[in-house]
Amino acid sequence: MQLSIVIPLLNEEKSLPELYNWILEVMLAHSFSYEIIFINDGSTDHSWQIIEDLATTNHLVKAIHFKKNYGKSQALHAGFLIAQGDVVITMDADLQDNPEEIPELYQLITKDNLDIVSGWKKKRYDNVITKNLPSKLFNLAARKVAGLELHDFNCGLKAYRLEVVKNIDVYGEMHRYIPLLAKNAGYTKIREKEVKHQARKYGETKFGSERFLHGLLDLITIWFLSKFGKNxxxxxxxxxxxxxxxxxxxxxxxxxxxxxxxxxxxxxxxxxxxxxxxxxxxxxxxxxxxxxxxxxxxxxxxxxxxxxxxxxxxxxxx
Incomplete structure (x- = not known):
């Protein structure tokens, strides 16, 4: 199998059918062998019912339903455990990540023999004051501490070799730092790719401004663990x-x-x-x-x- 597309989600009932059809168009247009893995992170709307309908009509749709909301890192961890594709793509379910980026991400991993390709939403459609500016400051601090020249640690659209996701441990709220976790595990072939960012079409963001404070605290944690975690x-x-x-x-x-x-x-x-x-x-x-x-x-x-x-x-x- 060429591709595993891992999609964590929370209350995205309106965007799921459109996202699924969009991904399906890309898979068929490029003749990919694939699986789509939805991780329903305790949604309280009709997201799970929609996923059940998709899985009934397409056996390549796989899904995991959490009993309650455990967070994006836990959702990715669960998705990585069952992923089988040579290349694993992660993306958000809110239609802000563009599935048309998938073929090029796949090519970069396979042709250039990379471990990770991390998306960079250079042009964003978020609020400048509440999201864009704090995000720039956060990413600047993360680059300095992590020693990785990535502009957008928070971008959910990433591609991994299967071996990478099987050998890293995504826990707590460390989903932002998967490239750093991979680097600490010896997977150093990491590249950044500029990707398209879509304006949110349905609903509201599930992440508040407090995520940047949490992100900085997590960054300090992962720095400590990478330096002194074993001793x-x-x-x-x-x-x-x-x-x-x-x-x-x-x-x-x-x-x-x-x-x-x-x-x-x-x-x-x-x-x-x-x-x-x-x-x-x-x-x-x-x-x-x-x-x-x-x-x-x-x-x-x-x-x-x-x-x-x-x-x-x-x-x-x-």
């Missing part, structure tokens, strides 16, 4: 030892100073009245806590077991 003791233990050493030297200085004043019968304040005593004590305690944090993190990492991330209510055609 958290290297960070916390190092900081702990450093702070404990600084606190110990400060306490030693206070003690020696007190002995000096006693020996020379110089009047001096009590140790407990010296503010540096409490500073040194606090630094030593914080250093000890850092060290213990690193130790506990190592224990958790070594005893970690996979937990159930989402509950699937129904599946279709797989």
């Amino acid at each position: 958290p003791m290297h960070l916390f233990g190092g900081l702990g030892i450093l702070m404990f050493f600084v606190g110990f030297l400060s306490a030693l200085y206070i003690g020696v100073s007190k002995l000096y004043h006693l020996y020379h019968q110089i009047q001096d304040i009590l140790v407990t009245q010296n503010p540096w005593f409490y500073i040194a004590l606090t630094v030593m305690i914080i250093g000890t806590l850092f060290f213990l944090t690193g130790f506990v993190a190592e224990l958790i990492l070594r005893s970690n077991r996979k937990t159930e991330r989402y509950k699937v209510s129904k599946t279709l055609n797989h």
Whole structure:
């Protein structure tokens, strides 16, 4: 099979039939062998009923129905697990991603032997103040931290070699950083392609302005995990030892100073009245806590077991 098209969705009943027909036209025009995988992320409208009808008429339509809304990352994770195509395309269900981009994305992966092709919506039809400007600032920060020259980490339209999606773990809200997850896993052949952006035709966006704050926090998380995820003791233990050493030297200085004043019968304040005593004590305690944090993190990492991330209510055609 050439293509797996993975589409996470939440309450997109109006756009689904049009999106499906559009994808079908592209598949038939280019004679692709394909599967379309819808992941219904807890929709409360008629999205699932529409998907059931599509799956009944076309056995190449596969679907997963979550019992409730678990988020885009969990939806992509579920879709990646069952994808079988040589190239996996991800796209949103709101008609803002253009299916006519799929053939070129497929060619870039197969002909140029790339791992990932990430879409770049250079010309956008979103609100400039609430979405475009924050998105530019977010992407700038992401480029600096990730070390990837991508202009649009948030673009849902991406193409992957099947091996890539089978060997990365998309969790939490890390769907924005799949290229970085892939890079950390050794898949470094990543390219960007400018893609068409459509204005939203039906409904309203499911993502508010808070997603940029969440995105920055996730970016810090993934930076930490990529640097110290396998050995958290290297960070916390190092900081702990450093702070404990600084606190110990400060306490030693206070003690020696007190002995000096006693020996020379110089009047001096009590140790407990010296503010540096409490500073040194606090630094030593914080250093000890850092060290213990690193130790506990190592224990958790070594005893970690996979937990159930989402509950699937129904599946279709797989």
